[in-house]
Amino acid sequence: MRAALSEPADRSSRRRSEVPEATVARLPVYLRALHALADRGLTTVSSEALAASTGVGSAKLRKDLSHLGSYGTRGVGYDVAELVSHISAALGLGRRRAVVLVGVGNLGHALAGYGGFDERGFCVVGLFDVDPARVGEQVAGLVVRHLDALPEAVRSTGASIGVIATPAAAAQPVCDRLVAAGITSVLNFAPALLQVPPGVDVRKVDLSNELQILSFHEHRKAVALVEQDDRHTPRGVSA
């Protein structure tokens, strides 16, 4: 047998108070629902009610929140404002985060102009492209700069998040330049696999993948219909 693990029985001690990734992905959903409740003037909410307005089960919601701490009151529920602040803290939303965006094509334009970002504490502070035809153009109140200006911009704005909205072929080189400039989180809209060094996080949004997944389910539903039909008119019967 091969050599045992280098750290023998020390398995659980390394664990930090980690929040499971599946939970992290739902926190923004809870946060949004809580903001909506606050806007409607509610000050407390039960796990049942909050779950209903976010489409998850109440047990799952409670377990998710339990990873952040014990902020509910038994018999009562959660204080909306308090929960908002705890979730915001967990998500690191205490500070406004600067975002740079590379690739000001069709999609880049839309993302630059998307109001939802600023509203949630993200501020697009730089737009970049390599196409000379687009450099200099004014989009959403910013002037598109050449990608060469990226390092200086990241340094002066303290941006830590980069959005890639380039064609697939440009995504990896652009990503490399983002990372070299000091970006440590990347949101990638290009249909390409990005290679990044450890310590850099990448999330990918692929629009045609989403449609293909829906297509799978459409197909499955269609097949199910045919099979159900076959049960009525079993074999060799055609219209």
Add this chain to the structure above:
Amino acid sequence: MRAALSEPADRSSRRRSEVPEATVARLPVYLRALHALADRGLTTVSSEALAASTGVGSAKLRKDLSHLGSYGTRGVGYDVAELVSHISAALGLGRRRAVVLVGVGNLGHALAGYGGFDERGFCVVGLFDVDPARVGEQVAGLVVRHLDALPEAVRSTGASIGVIATPAAAAQPVCDRLVAAGITSVLNFAPALLQVPPGVDVRKVDLSNELQILSFHEHRKAVALVEQDDRHTPRGVSA
């Protein structure tokens, strides 16, 4: 104790040859990589190589493919063209699927003009909005119509997929009208939970959620740095 389940021991017999949802979500990724390999002239590929170009492990890839059937050759690998056609078949990509898009704002514009859709077998056949200022406008070769024209358009084009790119408040009513018109799959870009009848599938893409998830990881990295620092200058030492 309460009454037992109505169907006593008949638990596993109901299972169809289902493909796990996690696998379905990766099939489009494999498909894209296979197309890239085919373009480079390769005719066969091993699970190891295909896995490398998609960022998943080779064992996972093989298990994923095994849910579709046994299409590889031991000692050799997979035939690229054959695998493309099997995955395409599983995803129901044999036919071109018509897509209608509601909400021709910032994001809707970009989605309408996004080339990646047509390229992957999806065809945007109708753009709709309720804003009179936008109705009549020409976008990506289509004239924006009023939402009232939706049912007729869905009927005449056979569209089964609807994309919602409206503000959050409009999403549910728009979704209801899509479903009423015969749409059975919805891709929702609005930050709202959609309620749909059984048989209708929804997928949600939420851009600010993605940024918030990245923010969580940024925050975590920042905290980790501080803690590491604390280990060097333990207590009560400040600059």
Add this chain to the structure above:
DNA sequence: TTTTGTGAAATGATTCACAGCC
């Protein structure tokens, strides 16, 4: 009584590791 917080059970996904086939 209501509702949280959480062990324990169940389910689902990933990884391991190797028998079987080319």
Add this chain to the structure above:
DNA sequence: GGCTGTGAATCATTTCACAAAA
């Protein structure tokens, strides 16, 4: 010899169900 296909083991997530708190 190389590589697939797959049981078995591991790990992650969800669900259950209830004791404890307000």
